[in-house]
Amino acid sequence: MYSFDLLLAEHGAPVLAGIKTANLITCRRAWYPDLPELLKTYQAVFHDRGVRFRILCACDYRFLLLIYRPERLLNDLASQEARTLLMQNGYPMEEGLDALLEHLSERIMTNREFPHEIGLFLGYPVEDVRGFIEQRGKDCKLSGYWKVYGDEQAARRLFHQFDRCRDTARGYIERGMTILELFAA
Template identity: 35%
Template sequence: GVVSVDISRTFEAALVHQCAPTLAGMKPGSIFCFKHFSSETLRQKTSQWNEQLAPFGLSVRILLERPDSGSAIVYVYRPSHLKRILSGNAYRRFLSEAGYEDADLDGLLEQLAYRLRTQAEFPHEIGVFLGYPLRDVIGFIENRGRNFTCCGFWKSYGDPAETQAYFARCRRCIQTYVAMFEQGIPIERLAVPA
């Protein structure tokens, strides 16, 4: 009945609002928190969108499910884009030093999901899976989140002008996508093919 329509709307609305830059191809990955009503709905929605967005080079998976609080972290990403980034030597070295065993993308995501489940603190290396520049992820860890040059979608330790311009593009993308979605344009039409 009515409830399931609302649930579906919330999942889709969160997907567009939090993941627009990934849908638009500007970012390799985004996460959103989904307050769901049942594991069944969460799994059904995730697999439905994973299927519907696959032709555009996008994947959707559950990174963390907290049945006690009825919330989950859903990851929307572009596997080919992410593989390209993470295969770089600096990224591989960083992940290996962070304790990740060299694995394919699925293996790395399994390790990330395991850390999300078992660690009290949010694993900071998640930044590289969201397309944050490596220097910013390392800068955040080394500075414990302080001394950044600018702050928007993440804390940056690089050139503030360049980063601010990118943040502004992301914000415009989100505004445009949310407006289009609210006008009834389907998510598939918002997804840019890889």
């Protein structure tokens, strides 16, 4: 079992460091049964730093936790291409970020297939999200944090940044620092 801080270092460090819009973290309910209560502390500490935590889905076995930067996310979703893709999937584009996240949560919980437009909420380039949908996940140029159908070199640079950030954060947590000390002090 990972400590929650180590889980955040592994999967949320680039968001906490401000170099990624959002990330989705699967939290086993058996390991983090009190996650909703635990998140209150993190919400309070990171709120002023522009980071939010939201459980998108909860079932008997897991929580799907979205860690995100709202301002950056709104900016990512503002392009005409992103808006069009989201509107095609019924997203209420004029109702604000909370309504969009609520719709995403509903789609996760009610669809047999995971909603591929989630990549837009995680800061993936629109061309990569569209490419994944159109190609059904096949024939990508590169596979890393996401499947790349557009600018492979830019994606490689980002993936490298994310890896360095994750590895650095994990090292500090493994040496006894808390995620709050590392990113919120």
